[in-house]
Amino acid sequence: MIKTGTPYLYFYDECNEALNYYADIFGAEILEKLTFEDVEYMEDESRKNCIAHASFKLGESVILANDFLEKQSKEKGSAKSQASIWLELEKVADITILEEKMLASGSKSIIKLEETFWDSLYAKIEDKFGIIWELNAQK
Known part of the structure; x- marks a missing residue:
């Protein structure tokens, strides 16, 4: 059976900004943050600082986040x-x-x-x- 459920947030090349925002607004504790460069996912050099994986803590909950792997725009999002x-x-x-x-x-x-x-x-x-x-x- 299900052990736990964890929210996973996806961003349009704004994940790092969002993480900083959540730390400022909510007092979130950023637990982990890896860029595309860190994980050697470099389809586009201009996106090397985008977030491949991050986790942050709000109270006792852990939330995961990253930027979409493929370049996408908000206008084309579902x-x-x-x-x-x-x-x-x-x-x-x-x-x-x-x-x-x-x-x-x-x-x-x-x-x-x-x-x-x-x-x-x-x-x-x-x-x-x-x-x-x-x-x-x-x-």
Whole structure:
């Protein structure tokens, strides 16, 4: 049977920027980061610094990420949003701070912070890389 599930995020040559953004916004700990050059995958010299594999930690969760191996553009991608990640926050006050920080950095609100029928505060935000973050804090 299934032992665990791990989100894997794909980017359009913006993975390194996204990792730095998540470290800044969420306090993510970057565990591993290998470039195409590091793994000797050099189909295009201009992409040598793109990320072939990375992992980062949010709370107790580990998330994997990389840039698409083949050169792709956002316009030709199959979907604008590549993933949605649910973050359960420890305190109600944390969600307000995180929402403000994300919106100030250029992310856009999909669902503004609101009280929910499941007795939480909740917000849904898309970051500038197309990743959707669902922020939840139980009251």
